[in-house]
Amino acid sequence: MSILPILIWPDARLSQRCDSVQGEDLDDLIADMFETMYAAEGRGMAAPQVGVMKRLFVMDCTWKEGEKSPMAMINPTIMAAERIPEVVEEGCLSIPGILVPVERPKAVTVQWTAPEGDIHMADFDGFEARCIQHEFDHLNGVVTFDHLPAAERSKAEAEFLEKHS
Structure with a gap:
């Protein structure tokens, strides 16, 4: 397993829609994404955040409270x-140090393929629903800044660029 480099905004790949997974072996990538996410102290990570333009993300919404519940969703x-x-204010591993208010539904129903190939469907609410929607956005080339009105977005982007220049 390896810790992968995380793409940082404004990397153009973070604004691209990802391709569906079509039978690729993803076991090593998924293991590396979990290792990278935990090392970065995140709770979710989408494949494009590590430069892989595929519809895949990993998440673990409980590990910071002590119990791990890792989940990988392929083609969600x-x-x-x-x-x-x-x-709710959201942070992002690809936009470190910046929290922005993002409006999202409180609950979602999601269908996805698990790494072993089984198709699942389940309801999620609270933080899990928010995490899923955040990572799903990445698969569509959407980052948290994209949820802001123009003036707020310009201010948030300038704040980020000032911190990271």
């Missing part, structure tokens, strides 16, 4: 979302 689809949204 959000089948349904609760109509009532909430706004």
